[in-house]
Every structure is written in C-alpha cells, then in structure tokens.
Amino acid sequence: MYRVTFPKKILIGVLLSSLAPGAGVLLSQPRDPDVIVVGAGIAGLAAALETAQHGASVLVIDLWSVFGGHAIVSGGGVLLTGTPNQDRMGVVDTEEILTKDFFEWGKSPDPDWVRYYVKSNRKEIHDWLLRLGVSFNDPFYDPIRLPGNSRPRFHQAKGGGFGLVSPIYRAALAHPNVEFLFNTEGVELLISEGRIQGVRVRNARNGELSELKASAVILATGGFQSNLDLVKSNWPAGETVPREILAGSGPNSLGSGLVMAKAAGGSLHRMDHMWNYSSGMKDPRDLTGKRGLRTFNTRGIWVNQSGQRFLNEDSAEGERLKILLKQPGTTYWNVFDEPGRSDLSVFGWNWMSEEEKSRALVKADTLEELALRIGLPAQALQQTVARYNQMVDSGADEDFDRFRNHRVPQGATPPVVIAKPPFYAFQGFPLARKSMGGIRTDQYSRVVDSNNNVIPGLYAAGEVAGFGGINGVAALEGTFLGPSLLMGRVAGAKAVEDLRGSVESLHREPRLLSANPTPPAPEALESAVDSENCVSCHTVAEDLKSTARGYEHFRLVHRLVFLRNYNCVQCHSEVSSHGGPPHRIDRLRQVQNCELCHKTG
Ligand SMILES: Cc1cc2nc3c(=O)[nH]c(=O)nc-3n(C[C@H](O)[C@H](O)[C@H](O)COP(=O)(O)OP(=O)(O)OC[C@H]3O[C@@H](n4cnc5c(N)ncnc54)[C@H](O)[C@@H]3O)c2cc1C
Ligand code: HEC
Ligand code: HEC
Ligand code: HEC
Structure with missing residues (x-):
C-alpha cells in the first residue's frame, strides 16, 4: 500500500477572499x-x-x-x-x-x-x-x-x-x-x-x-x-570480454541517468573505465543467475577448467582480473576444505539463511567426488591440491609465490593445507562493480x-x-x-x-548544522498495539509478493521481519501510540532502524 503525496512543505496557501468578492476559497497551489x-x-x-x-x-x-x-x-x-x-x-x-x-x-x-x-x-x-x-x-x-x-x-x-x-x-x-x-x-x-x-x-x-x-x-x-549489456559493450578495447560477468552493483545501477542525459544533448566519456573484480560468486537468492557477490577466501585455491592453479590468489584485484580474463571460459573454481568454509567471507552472507548459503557451494566428501560434481578432471584436481599442500608445508609457493608476500585480510589466517573433508567449491566469475x-x-x-x-x-x-x-x-x-x-x-x-546569478563563492564554509539533529530514541514499546493489529490493515504478506520495483527494499526488509520474527513497532514506534490511522512514517526516526541491518565497522 502506498500513496504519493506532493511534498507538503512546498505547498503554499493563497487566500483569495479579500481579492475576489464572494469567492472565499482557500486555493492551495504547489510551488x-x-x-x-x-x-x-x-x-x-x-x-x-x-x-x-x-x-x-x-x-x-x-x-x-x-x-x-x-x-x-x-x-x-x-x-x-x-x-x-x-x-x-x-x-x-x-x-x-x-x-x-x-x-x-x-x-x-x-x-x-x-x-x-x-x-x-x-x-x-x-x-x-x-x-x-x-x-x-x-x-x-x-x-x-x-x-x-x-x-x-x-x-x-x-x-x-x-x-x-x-x-x-x-x-x-x-x-x-x-x-x-x-x-x-x-x-x-x-x-x-x-x-x-x-x-x-x-x-x-x-x-x-x-x-x-x-x-x-x-x-x-x-x-x-x-546493466551487463552496457558493461560488455563498453569493455576496454584489447582486453578479452568475459564470457560471463556478474552484476555486482545495486539493482538500480542500470545507467538510466546516462539515457536521460544523452536524450537532453549531453555526452558520455570514459565509458570503458570500470572497476571490476575477479572474486564474484553467483548470488544464490537471485533466480536470474545474473547477480553476483564479492568473496574473500584466504584458504581457498583458484583452479581453471583443467584443474590447475593459475595465479597467486592473494594478488591485487586488478592483477587477478587481468589474469583471469586469459583463462579459458574466463571462469574458475574456488576450492577449499571444512576449516576453509568458516574462513570464507561473502558480502551479503549475513542476509541469508543457512539453506541459501549452502546452495551457493558444491560439497563433497572427497576431492575426487568434488571434481566430478563440478566437471573438472579428478586426477588433475587431486594433484593440484597435493602439490599445493606440499608447498604450504615447505613454506614456498614455487608456482605463484603466494606465501612470500602473503598478506591476508584482517582476522583471517595464513594459507594452510586443504585436507579436512568435506571439500567445497564455488564457481568464480568476474564481477562488475563501479563505473x-x-x-x-x-x-x-x-x-x-x-x-x-x-x-x-x-x-x-x-x-x-x-x-x-x-x-x-x-x-x-x-x-x-x-x-x-x-x-x-x-x-x-x-x-x-x-x-x-550570484557570484557567491562556490566553496565557502558550509553553514554549521547541529551535530545531532536526531530526535530522542523511540520510547519503550509499551503500546498495546501488536503486529497482529497492524497486519489487520496492512497487507504486508501480500505486498511481499508484489514484483513492482518500488517494493524492492520493502520486500527485503519485511521478508526479514517475518523470518526473524520482529514486532512491527520495533521499527515503527511512531505508529504504536495510535494503532490506527491517521499515522505516517517518521523518516527521521526510521534512520535509527536502518542500523539494525546496515551497521558495519
Ligand atoms: C559493496 C560496496 C562497497 C563499496 N565500498 C566503497 C568504499 O569503501 N569506498 C568508496 O569510495 N567507494 C565504495 N564503493 C563505491 C561507492 O559506494 C559508490 O560508488 C557510491 O556510493 C556512488 O554514489 P552515487 O550517489 O553516485 O550513486 P548510488 O549510490 O548508486 O545512488 C544512486 C541512487 O539513484 C537511484 N536511482 C537510480 N536510477 C534512478 C532513476 N532513474 N530515478 C530515480 N532514482 C534513481 C538509486 O536508487 C540510488 O539510490 C562501494 C560499492 C559497493 C557496492
Ligand atoms: C485501522 C487500520 C490500520 C491499523 C490498525 C494500522 N494502520 Fe498503518 N496505516 C493505515 C492507513 C490507512 C495508512 C495511511 C496510508 C496512506 O496514507 O497511504 C497507514 C500508514 C502507515 C504507515 C506509513 C506509510 C507512509 O508511507 O508514510 C506505516 C509505516 C504504518 N501505517 C505502519 C503501521 C503499523 C506498524 C501498525 C501497527 C502498530 C499500523 N500501521 C496499524 C491503516 C492502519
Ligand atoms: C526491522 C525494522 C522493521 C520492522 C520490524 C517492520 N518494518 Fe515496516 N518498514 C521498515 C522500513 C525501514 C521501512 C521504510 C521503507 C521501505 O523499506 O520500504 C518500512 C516501511 C513500512 C511501511 C510503509 C511502506 C510504504 O508504503 O512505503 C509499512 C506500511 C510498514 N513498514 C508496515 C510494517 C508492518 C505492518 C510491520 C509488522 C508486520 C512492519 N512494518 C515491521 C522497517 C521495519
Ligand atoms: C530488516 C533489515 C533491513 C533494514 C531495517 C533496512 N534494510 Fe536496507 N537492505 C536490507 C537488505 C537485506 C538489503 C539488500 C542487501 C544485499 O542484497 O546485499 C538492503 C539494501 C539496501 C539498499 C540498497 C543498496 C544498494 O545500492 O545495493 C539501500 C539504499 C538500503 N538498504 C537503505 C536502507 C535504509 C536507508 C534503511 C533505514 C531506513 C534500511 N535500508 C533498513 C535490509 C534492511
């Protein structure tokens, strides 16, 4: 349920009664x-x-x-x-x-x-x-x-x-x-x-x-x-266009502003300058198979379609992407074992159920079975892992020099052998990120x-x-x-x-704003109104089925509300004292609720 209302603060009332005899009307005109x-x-x-x-x-x-x-x-x-x-x-x-x-x-x-x-x-x-x-x-x-x-x-x-x-x-x-x-x-x-x-x-x-x-x-x-068509059609000249690249930017980053500007006579520049990553994993929640998530995995090795390692997995993103684009099919498999599973970090994991997470991974009790399931030559994969494990033990990666300069993201562990079943793999793809x-x-x-x-x-x-x-x-x-x-x-x-038409200095000191314009924290949830009351009027479960773009974030939030069993007034405390209309969302107070899901660092 939604209604667009014209911004009320820019409505001006014009009282005409004294000017137009007998009219006595209050005309409200949007400015x-x-x-x-x-x-x-x-x-x-x-x-x-x-x-x-x-x-x-x-x-x-x-x-x-x-x-x-x-x-x-x-x-x-x-x-x-x-x-x-x-x-x-x-x-x-x-x-x-x-x-x-x-x-x-x-x-x-x-x-x-x-x-x-x-x-x-x-x-x-x-x-x-x-x-x-x-x-x-x-x-x-x-x-x-x-x-x-x-x-x-x-x-x-x-x-x-x-x-x-x-x-x-x-x-x-x-x-x-x-x-x-x-x-x-x-x-x-x-x-x-x-x-x-x-x-x-x-x-x-x-x-x-x-x-x-x-x-x-x-x-x-x-x-x-x-917008993967735009990404591919603007791929830098002279570089291999990835066979498959995943969308790793926001759902609305489709280039609509470019279309508007062009139609108005504007021009585009540097369209082939993009900042893309090599560590993309298909988002298991996305049924189209086109959206990706960025991954970090310090315990995994990357192997190509022949089951061979082909790079120092810990090199800089820009480097890795260049090397990956030279591999057949521009894709790879990220292979790790049970301890490596807990080390794997994926942007967006924390939104997912265990079932969704495991859908993103292929799991097997032996490397041979894993190879079979992901379609790699089993012997080659076993040999690659055996060689890697030997090099971990000896402390020198003779193939790609992974360990000498080994730097790992904060909190992660340095390379260790891949030996403890079950074994896991996910397919890695280039990930489109920033324009x-x-x-x-x-x-x-x-x-x-x-x-x-x-x-x-x-x-x-x-x-x-x-x-x-x-x-x-x-x-x-x-x-x-x-x-x-x-x-x-x-x-x-x-x-x-x-x-x-003024020549006021462009970059003058910004005016001081109060450091914290937030209203006081929401009062205790003492209201008798509970979620059941709210859903008697608000068809939230119905709205979750809507595919309209304007419900995208509403769906993301309220799906979690049901999954995690939140009470409505936990985030809509401004509504609690009424129980019924008229009530409106308080955007300033809403900001505090964002933190529930979006606070990091
Ligand atoms: C996971 C991740 C981590 C990042 N980390 C960093 C970092 O640490 N440091 C850094 O510098 N950068 C980082 N970036 C990049 C940075 O966040 C973005 O480049 C930056 O936020 C872009 O801001 P923007 O306002 O230009 O565009 P956006 O943030 O994309 O905002 C555009 C807005 O326009 C809306 N919109 C789109 N089309 C329309 C339309 N037709 N009509 C109306 N509205 C529309 C969208 O809904 C959106 O709200 C990261 C990006 C991601 C994805
Ligand atoms: C008796 C029916 C009724 C009940 C009960 C009710 N609402 Fe509403 N609610 C409405 C109506 C009608 C609107 C106004 C919709 C509009 O103007 O578009 C509204 C508006 C809202 C809005 C604001 C939408 C916006 O765009 O600003 C929120 C948020 C909301 N309700 C949440 C709740 C919550 C949470 C509860 C339970 C505490 C609740 N409502 C209980 C009928 C109800
Ligand atoms: C975890 C916090 C949270 C909880 C709990 C929550 N909401 Fe919301 N709700 C939000 C946020 C954030 C928005 C803002 C806009 C959005 O995401 O679309 C919102 C928006 C709304 C809106 C306005 C949607 C519109 O038309 O724009 C309604 C109505 C609403 N919620 C009803 C409910 C009801 C009913 C419940 C209980 C079943 C509930 N909410 C529980 C966070 C929450
Ligand atoms: C109940 C959890 C929850 C709450 C509360 C919540 N969000 Fe979100 N939000 C999500 C999820 C889940 C996503 C999708 C993230 C993903 O796919 O990785 C998301 C995505 C977004 C995005 C899209 C970012 C992009 O470009 O991809 C924006 C913007 C956003 N939220 C803003 C807000 C704001 C502002 C609030 C508070 C008013 C809020 N959210 C409250 C769960 C929540």
Missing part, C-alpha cells in the same frame, strides 16, 4: 522546487544539502523507498589527506605525493578534478562531514589491497557506509528547503527553450507517469554496472555536450558522471565516495549560483 535531484545516494544527498544551504528549495526523488544508495552497503572508506588521523600516525603526505599517486596509478585521470580533490578534500569533505557528526577511523594501509597509494589514506567512517551517509540525510531531512519523494523513477528530462524544465517521473509502484517542474536538475542516479566513466561534466559538475557546451540547467554528480573521471583507468580506492560527495556539493552550489 515548484528550484532544483530536482534525481537519486538519493551520497552524491544526490550532498547536492541536495548544498543546494538547500545556499537558500534554494530542492526536491530529491529516488526509485528506492529508502535513502543512501550504495553508500549504505559500502565500506564507507574515503580517501583523505592531511587529516588529524594521518598526523597522529606521523604520516607525511603532501599535495604533490597524492597527485603523483593519482596520475601514476590511474594513468589518465581528469586533471581538474584531481587538482581540486587534492587541494580541498581535507576541508570540503573531511571537515564538512565532521561537522555533520561523522567520525573516521585511522587510515588503513595495505599496499596489496590498496595498491597505488604510497601513504595510508583510506579513512573508514565509524559505523561504515551507514555512518558516513546517514548524517548527510539527517541534515537534509531536517532542512526546511529539502523534500523527498521516494518510489519515484526519473524517466526523462523536460526541456523547452533550450533549457531543462524538470523531470518526467514514473511512480515505481503503480506505474503512473507525471511531470515535476524545476529550474534545474542534478542527475545522481549512480553507475551502470548492473569510472559516464556523463561528461565540466569542473562545476555541469553536463556538457560533445562540443563542450554546457546544457543549461543540467548537472551530474557521482558515479553517473564517472566521478568526473578522477580515477582514470584504476582507482586508489576511497575515490568513489569522496568524489561523489565533492561533485554533489559542487553541483548543488553551482546550480544555485546559476539560478540566482
């Missing part, structure tokens, strides 16, 4: 927002907050029923320099060193965005976030997992991606100039007289189309890595056409814009969230500047 932001991920939220803080009204629409986009499920790691954390660690990092790393690692990054990021990340990202209540752990350093960085810079927000992005949302929610409209898909830009006039939208639950008017639009719809190209913008996040002319009223920020091209062909990591936020802020400020 169009100045700016529409399409996408409530970190780029869109930063853009919205910045727009609002510059005094313009902004409406944020999103296809999901919830805010945050990828940032919610991300590690929340941001590349930052010159921070108090770096100082405490005695790290010497300068603008020159960081610039050099960006260029050496990324080969062809956009020089303007690199320059601006290098110069301003401490003030415009770190300090800005600290004011909103975000705090950071000391930078994590691992030259194997974060190659390209000559200094520790990967600062993870406390509370992970949720801890990073939710304070921005809270501040936006508390700002009188910002409105949100969820379950609303941007379909097409409205253009007349050579400039953007708004967005045509579709209600993601009932499919109804309507038009939302605004003087400027900021596209922040994320990347295209879940480092997309809509072409200038350094003010304005969308430009193929001749570099600005499209009046149109801006793009974050992954939809390939992060401005700041990564070039390879990312230093932490260089997605940081640039999304920065580009979003720049887009918001520039949109207002263009509308107002």
Whole structure:
C-alpha cells in the first residue's frame, strides 16, 4: 500500500477572499522546487544539502523507498589527506605525493578534478562531514589491497557506509528547503527553450507517469554496472570480454541517468573505465543467475577448467582480473576444505539463511567426488591440491609465490593445507562493480555536450558522471565516495549560483548544522498495539509478493521481519501510540532502524 503525496512543505496557501468578492476559497497551489535531484545516494544527498544551504528549495526523488544508495552497503572508506588521523600516525603526505599517486596509478585521470580533490578534500569533505557528526577511523594501509597509494589514506567512517551517509540525510531531512519523494523513477528530462524544465517521473509502484517542474536538475542516479549489456559493450578495447560477468552493483545501477542525459544533448566519456573484480560468486537468492557477490577466501585455491592453479590468489584485484580474463571460459573454481568454509567471507552472507548459503557451494566428501560434481578432471584436481599442500608445508609457493608476500585480510589466517573433508567449491566469475566513466561534466559538475557546451540547467554528480573521471583507468580506492560527495556539493552550489546569478563563492564554509539533529530514541514499546493489529490493515504478506520495483527494499526488509520474527513497532514506534490511522512514517526516526541491518565497522 502506498500513496504519493506532493511534498507538503512546498505547498503554499493563497487566500483569495479579500481579492475576489464572494469567492472565499482557500486555493492551495504547489510551488515548484528550484532544483530536482534525481537519486538519493551520497552524491544526490550532498547536492541536495548544498543546494538547500545556499537558500534554494530542492526536491530529491529516488526509485528506492529508502535513502543512501550504495553508500549504505559500502565500506564507507574515503580517501583523505592531511587529516588529524594521518598526523597522529606521523604520516607525511603532501599535495604533490597524492597527485603523483593519482596520475601514476590511474594513468589518465581528469586533471581538474584531481587538482581540486587534492587541494580541498581535507576541508570540503573531511571537515564538512565532521561537522555533520561523522567520525573516521585511522587510515588503513595495505599496499596489496590498496595498491597505488604510497601513504595510508583510506579513512573508514565509524559505523561504515551507514555512518558516513546517514548524517548527510539527517541534515537534509531536517532542512526546511529539502523534500523527498521516494518510489519515484526519473524517466526523462523536460526541456523547452533550450533549457531543462524538470523531470518526467514514473511512480515505481503503480506505474503512473507525471511531470515535476524545476529550474534545474542534478542527475545522481549512480553507475551502470548492473546493466551487463552496457558493461560488455563498453569493455576496454584489447582486453578479452568475459564470457560471463556478474552484476555486482545495486539493482538500480542500470545507467538510466546516462539515457536521460544523452536524450537532453549531453555526452558520455570514459565509458570503458570500470572497476571490476575477479572474486564474484553467483548470488544464490537471485533466480536470474545474473547477480553476483564479492568473496574473500584466504584458504581457498583458484583452479581453471583443467584443474590447475593459475595465479597467486592473494594478488591485487586488478592483477587477478587481468589474469583471469586469459583463462579459458574466463571462469574458475574456488576450492577449499571444512576449516576453509568458516574462513570464507561473502558480502551479503549475513542476509541469508543457512539453506541459501549452502546452495551457493558444491560439497563433497572427497576431492575426487568434488571434481566430478563440478566437471573438472579428478586426477588433475587431486594433484593440484597435493602439490599445493606440499608447498604450504615447505613454506614456498614455487608456482605463484603466494606465501612470500602473503598478506591476508584482517582476522583471517595464513594459507594452510586443504585436507579436512568435506571439500567445497564455488564457481568464480568476474564481477562488475563501479563505473569510472559516464556523463561528461565540466569542473562545476555541469553536463556538457560533445562540443563542450554546457546544457543549461543540467548537472551530474557521482558515479553517473564517472566521478568526473578522477580515477582514470584504476582507482586508489576511497575515490568513489569522496568524489561523489565533492561533485554533489559542487553541483548543488553551482546550480544555485546559476539560478540566482550570484557570484557567491562556490566553496565557502558550509553553514554549521547541529551535530545531532536526531530526535530522542523511540520510547519503550509499551503500546498495546501488536503486529497482529497492524497486519489487520496492512497487507504486508501480500505486498511481499508484489514484483513492482518500488517494493524492492520493502520486500527485503519485511521478508526479514517475518523470518526473524520482529514486532512491527520495533521499527515503527511512531505508529504504536495510535494503532490506527491517521499515522505516517517518521523518516527521521526510521534512520535509527536502518542500523539494525546496515551497521558495519
Ligand atoms: C559493496 C560496496 C562497497 C563499496 N565500498 C566503497 C568504499 O569503501 N569506498 C568508496 O569510495 N567507494 C565504495 N564503493 C563505491 C561507492 O559506494 C559508490 O560508488 C557510491 O556510493 C556512488 O554514489 P552515487 O550517489 O553516485 O550513486 P548510488 O549510490 O548508486 O545512488 C544512486 C541512487 O539513484 C537511484 N536511482 C537510480 N536510477 C534512478 C532513476 N532513474 N530515478 C530515480 N532514482 C534513481 C538509486 O536508487 C540510488 O539510490 C562501494 C560499492 C559497493 C557496492
Ligand atoms: C485501522 C487500520 C490500520 C491499523 C490498525 C494500522 N494502520 Fe498503518 N496505516 C493505515 C492507513 C490507512 C495508512 C495511511 C496510508 C496512506 O496514507 O497511504 C497507514 C500508514 C502507515 C504507515 C506509513 C506509510 C507512509 O508511507 O508514510 C506505516 C509505516 C504504518 N501505517 C505502519 C503501521 C503499523 C506498524 C501498525 C501497527 C502498530 C499500523 N500501521 C496499524 C491503516 C492502519
Ligand atoms: C526491522 C525494522 C522493521 C520492522 C520490524 C517492520 N518494518 Fe515496516 N518498514 C521498515 C522500513 C525501514 C521501512 C521504510 C521503507 C521501505 O523499506 O520500504 C518500512 C516501511 C513500512 C511501511 C510503509 C511502506 C510504504 O508504503 O512505503 C509499512 C506500511 C510498514 N513498514 C508496515 C510494517 C508492518 C505492518 C510491520 C509488522 C508486520 C512492519 N512494518 C515491521 C522497517 C521495519
Ligand atoms: C530488516 C533489515 C533491513 C533494514 C531495517 C533496512 N534494510 Fe536496507 N537492505 C536490507 C537488505 C537485506 C538489503 C539488500 C542487501 C544485499 O542484497 O546485499 C538492503 C539494501 C539496501 C539498499 C540498497 C543498496 C544498494 O545500492 O545495493 C539501500 C539504499 C538500503 N538498504 C537503505 C536502507 C535504509 C536507508 C534503511 C533505514 C531506513 C534500511 N535500508 C533498513 C535490509 C534492511
């Protein structure tokens, strides 16, 4: 059950009684927002907050029923320099060193965005976030997992991606100039007289189309890595296109923003710059077989279709993918034993039942049987494992040098023999993850056409814009969230500047917001209202069957509600005191419930 209501804060009442004799009517007329932001991920939220803080009204629409986009499920790691954390660690990092790393690692990054990021990340990202209540752990350093960085810079927000992005949302929610409209898909830009006039939208639950008017639009719809046709057709020239690649980005990362921008005259750039992984496993919950999950497995070995190892399993992601693409079929099997099973970590495991997890793995009592079941030559697999075990014992991997530089993710154990049955395997595939190209913008996040002319009223920020091209062909990591936020802020400020014609400094100090605009914790669940009462009106079980896109997250959450036997008021305490309508969801309070499932770090 869902109803789209027009944002109430931008409804203005016009009392006509004194002007029109005898009328005495109260006309309520919706006032169009100045700016529409399409996408409530970190780029869109930063853009919205910045727009609002510059005094313009902004409406944020999103296809999901919830805010945050990828940032919610991300590690929340941001590349930052010159921070108090770096100082405490005695790290010497300068603008020159960081610039050099960006260029050496990324080969062809956009020089303007690199320059601006290098110069301003401490003030415009770190300090800005600290004011909103975000705090950071000391930078994590691992030259194997974060190659390209000559200094520790990967600062993870406390509370992970949720801890990073939710304070921005809270501040936006508390700002009188910002409105949100969820379950609303941007379909097409409205253009007349050579400039953007708004967005045509579709209600993601009932499919109804309507038009939302605004003087400027900021596209922040994320990347295209879940659109596998686009991924494959833009595969870097000269590299083998994987026979099968899994979608490892969000379900809405289909490139819809690119389509909208192109239809409005915008151009695309760097479409073949992507950050993909080699450690994908098919998501056992996905019936299409197209979605993948990222895995870490320090005890497993990777074998190709001939049952042979073909790489140092612990080398950097970029390296591994290159090697994997040279293997027949561009796929492999990850093989391990019983102790290795508990070491296997999969992004998304914690959402799954044991039954779903075991569906992802092939299990057998002997290596021979395992080989038979996964279709590998049994003798070759046995020999590979025997040789690997010998090398573990001798301490030297003579084939791929896995142990000498062995570095393992925190908490995992170093290589050990694969000997204790039962044995397991899962098939590994390339995993599409991040788009480092997309809509072409200038350094003010304005969308430009193929001749570099600005499209009046149109801006793009974050992954939809390939992060401005700041990564070039390879990312230093932490260089997605940081640039999304920065580009979003720049887009918001520039949109207002263009509308107002003012020359207010683009990157002035953001206005101070109260550090914690959250209302007090929900009161005790003393209400007599229980779940049964709620479901007498709310057909939750029915809604779970809906396949409409606007129910995607509702399904994810409420499926777990039934599985884990939560009480409705545990997350909807604002409703408990009523028991019946009228009651509305309290979005600010909802933020506390997200942590139940999304808190990491
Ligand atoms: C598991 C994981 C871990 C990661 N860890 C890190 C990390 O530690 N550090 C780092 O820097 N980066 C990391 N990243 C990458 C980073 O999270 C993303 O690149 C970044 O969050 C992108 O932000 P965005 O706002 O541009 O887009 P998104 O977060 O993709 O947001 C786009 C929003 O737009 C909405 N949308 C899409 N199409 C439409 C439409 N047509 N109409 C309306 N709404 C629409 C979507 O629903 C979504 O909410 C990680 C990514 C993943 C998947
Ligand atoms: C007597 C029927 C009835 C009962 C009982 C009831 N609701 Fe509702 N609820 C409604 C109606 C009607 C709406 C308004 C729907 C709308 O405006 O789209 C609503 C709205 C909501 C919304 C907000 C939807 C939104 O988009 O803002 C939530 C959340 C909600 N109810 C949860 C609950 C919970 C939890 C309970 C039990 C504590 C409950 N309701 C009990 C009828 C009921
Ligand atoms: C674990 C927390 C949690 C529990 C428990 C929970 N919900 Fe929700 N609910 C949410 C969140 C988060 C949303 C926000 C939007 C979404 O995910 O679609 C939501 C949204 C809703 C909505 C609004 C959906 C809409 O139309 O957008 C209704 C109605 C609702 N819940 C009813 C219920 C009922 C009834 C129960 C008990 C059977 C329940 N919820 C239990 C977290 C919860
Ligand atoms: C009861 C558990 C639960 C609660 C509560 C919950 N979520 Fe989720 N959410 C999920 C699951 C499960 C997924 C899918 C993750 C996956 O497939 O790995 C998800 C995915 C998401 C995604 C998609 C990320 C992407 O790009 O793939 C967003 C955004 C999100 N949640 C936001 C929220 C917000 C905001 C709240 C609080 C208002 C919230 N969630 C509350 C369970 C929950």
